[in-house]
Amino acid sequence: MPKQRENGIRRRNATVPPGHNPFFTLAKKLCIPDVIPEVAKLRRPVDGAVRLALISMPDVSYVEKDFKWRKALPSGVHEEDVRRTLAAVSHADSKRMLVAFREALLFAVEEGNANIVCVSELGLPSRDAVPLQEAQQIAFEISCKHNALIIAGSSHDSRTMFNTGYLFHPTEKRATWAFHKNASAHKMGERIMTPARRRVLIVDAFDLRIATMICLDVVDYTTLASVMAAGDQVDVVLVPSYTLRFEKMQDVATVASQALPGVVALVNARLPVGSSFIAQCGVEIKLPAPSVLPGGAEVALLSLKIDELKEKRTQAKNDLHPYLDWMFGNRYIPRDLQGPRRF
Amino acid sequence: MSAIAQLKPFHHSVPEIDIRSAVPVVRVAELLRHDPVLTLKQTKEAHVIIEEAWQAGLAGEYLAKAAKVFGVSEQQLAFAPGKETVRYRMDGKTPMIDLPRVRTRNGAKVKSDQRSCVALCIDDTPGIKYSSKVWTRVGPPELDLGCPLDKIRERTRMYRRQANICGDWFYDRFVALTKEVFKNNEPTETGRLEVTTVGLQVRGEPDEDAFDDWLLSNDSPNAENEDLFRFLAAAADLDIDLRDADALGPDCEWKSIPHTVELPSRRSDKASDHIDRYRELASRQFIYLVRKAGNEQSVVGIGFDDSGRGELASDVALKISRFMANRI
Numbered sequence: 048m049p050k051q052r053e054n055g056i057r058r059r060n061a062t063v064p065p066g067h068n069p070f071f072t073l074a075k076k077l078c079i080p081d082v083i084p085e086v087a088k089l090r091r092p093v094d095g096a097v098r099l100a101l102i103s104m105p106d107v108s109y110v111e112k113d114f115k116w117r118k119a120l121p122s123g124v125h126e127e128d129v130r131r132t133l134a135a136v137s138h139a140d141s142k143r144m145l146v147a148f149r150e151a152l153l154f155a156v157e158e159g160n161a162n163i164v165c166v167s168e169l170g171l172p173s174r175d176a177v178p179l180q181e182a183q184q185i186a187f188e189i190s191c192k193h194n195a196l197i198i199a200g201s202s203h204d205s206r207t208m209f210n211t212g213y214l215f216h217p218t219e220k221r222a223t224w225a226f227h228k229n230a231s232a233h234k235m236g237e238r239i240m241t242p243a244r245r246r247v248l249i250v251d252a253f254d255l256r257i258a259t260m261i262c263l264d265v266v267d268y269t270t271l272a273s274v275m276a277a278g279d280q281v282d283v284v285l286v287p288s289y290t291l292r293f294e295k296m297q298d299v300a301t302v303a304s305q306a307l308p309g310v311v312a313l314v315n316a317r318l319p320v321g322s323s324f325i326a327q328c329g330v331e332i333k334l335p336a337p338s339v340l341p342g343g344a345e346v347a348l349l350s351l352k353i354d355e356l357k358e359k360r361t362q363a364k365n366d367l368h369p370y371l372d373w374m375f376g377n378r379y380i381p382r383d384l385q386g387p388r389r390f
Numbered sequence: 391m392s393a394i395a396q397l398k399p400f401h402h403s404v405p406e407i408d409i410r411s412a413v414p415v416v417r418v419a420e421l422l423r424h425d426p427v428l429t430l431k432q433t434k435e436a437h438v439i440i441e442e443a444w445q446a447g448l449a450g451e452y453l454a455k456a457a458k459v460f461g462v463s464e465q466q467l468a469f470a471p472g473k474e475t476v477r478y479r480m481d482g483k484t485p486m487i488d489l490p491r492v493r494t495r496n497g498a499k500v501k502s503d504q505r506s507c508v509a510l511c512i513d514d515t516p517g518i519k520y521s522s523k524v525w526t527r528v529g530p531p532e533l534d535l536g537c538p539l540d541k542i543r544e545r546t547r548m549y550r551r552q553a554n555i556c557g558d559w560f561y562d563r564f565v566a567l568t569k570e571v572f573k574n575n576e577p578t579e580t581g582r583l584e585v586t587t588v589g590l591q592v593r594g595e596p597d598e599d600a601f602d603d604w605l606l607s608n609d610s611p612n613a614e615n616e617d618l619f620r621f622l623a624a625a626a627d628l629d630i631d632l633r634d635a636d637a638l639g640p641d642c643e644w645k646s647i648p649h650t651v652e653l654p655s656r657r658s659d660k661a662s663d664h665i666d667r668y669r670e671l672a673s674r675q676f677i678y679l680v681r682k683a684g685n686e687q688s689v690v691g692i693g694f695d696d697s698g699r700g701e702l703a704s705d706v707a708l709k710i711s712r713f714m715a716n717r718i
Contacts, residue, residue: 362482
């Protein structure tokens with residue numbers, strides 16, 4: 048049985064270094080938080096509660112597909128440095144994934160009345176390292192029909208060498224919003240390219256500001272710092288994941304939720320280490336038992352009261368740990384400056 | 391550092407920023423610490439009393455008072471449409487009673503937007519002694535273009551006067567109306583907080599570094615920036631050089647706080663139409679001078695607001711006010 052998560056950072060007598068955190072000042076500029084303006088059409092639910100569905104896609108047999116550098120390499124550059132390895136899904140598995148994907152999305156919106164759906168990393172059905180257009184079309188149509196925001200998981204893409212996630216929301220004409228993983232999980236066998244211009248996608252929906260980032264990005268200080276810098280305007284962070292170190296990721300999510308402060312939700316693939324986890328302002332929220340569907344996906348449903356979350360955020364800002372606030376740019380506890388001196 | 395970055399011009403000690411106008415906002419609060427601490431039930435009772443009084447004539451009195459202080463006719467003032475009732479809500483653990491926002495209509499000579507509210511502290515955690523607050527905020531209406539830079543003193547003086555007079559009036563009315571509810575909770579300590587924030591609006595698209603370098607130098611307000619101290623002195627309605635520590639006295643300190651701003655549109659990568667559809671979130675610093683005198687604090691700050699909506703000063707003012715009010 049997994050151990051109970053400890054509540055974030057609580058010791059208040061830790062010494063806070065003087066001045067500003069220079070790492071934060073520079074790191075936050077390396078990644079841009081970008082807001083999609085159009086999604087403001089998703090209105091606050093009448094009952095003031097937003098229903099969240101976390102879909103853990105079944106683990107399929109990913110084949111490691113190597114991409115080698117075809118040109119002559121400069122002296123001193125090793126072939127290993129430029130090798131890329133993507134997770135590819137066979138034809139048969141991709142069909143199975145597509146069935147499970149559709150079944151899970153429909154369950155989330157029809158049975159769970161979900162407003163927001165988030166699918167795990169590498170959970171977007173793909174074939175031979177190319178995301179299936181059909182899967183994206185399904186996600187878009189379900190989003191439109193049920194007025195839901197769908198973060199449809201991610202997939203490795205051999206056309207870009209990125210690990211790319213897709214977000215769908217109801218519109219008359221399909222708009223494709225893609226976001227890319229900014230860090231390669233090489234210990235998991237992933238060797239992807241990462242974007243030259245890092246960004247985190249943020250959406251306005253259901254009276255909430257929701258950021259999304261893929262797996263290791265929540266561990267990466269630069270990516271997290273950019274979201275924290277916008278923390279006044281980010282309530283929820285959704286993190287599609289595929290990790291065997293889920294317990295460690297939960298610790299990160301808990302502290303990140305405390306620093307934001309807000310909700311950080313991890314949606315792992317359906318792996319023995321655990322499938323989903325949510326922390327709110329430094330405290331784990333117990334998820335109800337998930338539903339396991341015939342296709343193999345697992346769906347966890349949770350209702351978040353919007354006003355209650357905002358109240359907790361306000362309170363958590365008042366009670367924020369000084370060291371955590373310093374780590375992410377003194378956003379809620381004003382920083383002491385030296386008096387001006389004229390020379 | 392890359393070669394491209396090295397080719398960018400470096401900033402002089404005071405970057406040249408084309409500042410077009412200023413948006414001042416003033417918040418004043420009366421602080422009270424009750425003994426014993428208030429209960430949730432009492433705060434709900436207080437809300438019912440204020441709501442009933444509002445319907446029975448307090449709304450008219452509030453409007454008349456504001457009109458008199460603003461120097462406009464009552465017809466030139468209006469409550470925000472659809473939000474004419476007194477609201478009760480929780481802000482964290484704190485119950486709030488919010489009066490409707492009142493603002494001048496188009497055509498009024500003076501453009502003001504005023505809101506009063508009460509934060510009633512019910513936190514009985516041992517060792518914590520937060521106070522209740524009766525707030526009044528006065529600033530320009532939404533999307534106001536702000537005032538010319540040479541009018542900062544005049545405009546902040548006007549808003550400060552409005553906030554103080556209307557705030558005092560509302561405080562007296564609130565205390566009188568809720569006397570019975572709080573009869574067993576004597577105010578043991580009182581205090582006063584006044585927070586003035588000036589958002590500077592700019593032409594062009596300076597970057598975050600330019601904004602920061604204009605305000606700050608070596609973790610201190612940029613002493614070489616004459617404009618910074620001129621604007622701050624105007625906002626504080628002081629005729630001293632704020633760089634002169636002796637003139638300011640010992641109970642003064644400088645603080646900074648950032649806030650998130652949503653930029654009107656993407657300001658880089660114009661080559662890509664796709665990227666232009668996003669709006670970037672950025673961080674903007676504000677610096678504040680805090681002056682203390684016993685249980686009274688005056689806080690005056692300045693920063694850049696390139697949000698396009700002109701609400702950043704108001705948002706930052708709320709943020710720093712919350713923090714400072716809990717520490718008096």
